[in-house]
Amino acid sequence: MFQRNILDNMHHYLYLLINIGSVLVPFLASFYPKHPFYKNWKNYIIANTIVASCFIVWDILFTKIGVWGFNQHYLLGIDCMGIPLEEVLFFFCIPYSSVFIYFALGYLIQNNPFDKIHKWLTLSLSIILGLIAIICFDKWYTSVTFILTALFLAYNYLTKKSLSKVYLSYSVTLIFFFIVNGILTGSFIEAPVVWYNNTENLGIRLGTIPIEDVFYGFLLIASIIQIFEYLGREKIVVKKG
Known part of the structure; x- marks a missing residue:
């Protein structure tokens, strides 16, 4: 009976475990x-805190107006400014892993295939996303995400x-993104953590x-x-000076 109760309560740790699992290997490899x-x-913490603060405010507002929400079944039940504690941790754990990948690839990859197409890709994406944002101005998640990314x-x-x-x-990063976000949005589990x-x-x-x-993830990272x-x-x- 005791073991069964433990297993029944484990689902409340799912989002927290996803955060920990996402950052553990990059942290050790650091x-x-x-x-x-x-x-x-130091530089990473400053950068992450600045951007995460903006995204957390965005998250709070969108949660409040019902653009998305959270399944309490998978949460500890600790709220932070109107969103789950795990959601706040998300904006620090996932970026850490992503920036670590960026840092590591700087040493591992000599020939970047995007060097030849990055200008065209940046211009094309900014135009396409901007147009979609205008067309879908009545859809909060689409319009805000796409216009901010287009401007960036x-x-x-x-x-x-x-x-x-x-x-x-x-x-x-997208390889791991599809695994993590897949679980959060309902893949492999009965109901989504984030709806x-x-x-x-x-x-x-x-x-x-x-x-x-x-x-949204691209703009964050x-x-x-x-x-x-x-x-x-x-x-x-400064050092050279």
């Missing part, structure tokens, strides 16, 4: 002697900033994942990476 990511923690891409295109390394690392109001999105799913999640890189360059300039 201490690899030849390329220690932990030495960049347009800024990088106009300022001639290369996103080739970001595209490469995010392509790898979406389909009247506020395009209704296009990649498995169980709303297509908007792909661009790419923004953190750019601030992270900026802080790193500033440190080098």
Whole structure:
């Protein structure tokens, strides 16, 4: 009976375990002697905190108006500013893993296939996403996500900033994204951890994942990476000076 009660209560830890599982290996690998990511923690924490704060506010507002919500069956039951504690942790665990992948690929990949197409890709995506955002202005998740991503891409295109390394690392991140977000949106489990109001999105799913999640995730990770890189360059300039 005792063991059965433990198993019956384990589902409340699912979202927390997903967060921990997502960050555990990258965290341990951060201490690899030849390329220690932990030495960049200060810059990463600053970048992540800045961007995560904005996304958490976004998350709180969208939860409040019913764009998405959470299944208490898979949560600890601890709320933080109107959203589950696990959701707040999501904005720190997932980006850590993603930025670590970006950092590691900088040493592992010599020839980036996106180097030749990044300008065209950035311009095309910014136009396409911007148009969809305008057409679907009545759908909160689609319009807000796509217009913000389009503006981010347009800024990088106009300022001639290369996103080739970001595209490469995010392509790898997507492998894990489909696993993690797949579970959160209902793959392999009875009901989704995070549910979406389909009247506020395009209704296009990649498995169980709303297509908007792909661009939402990209905007989150790419923004953190750019601030992270900026802080790193500033440190080098100061040292040289």
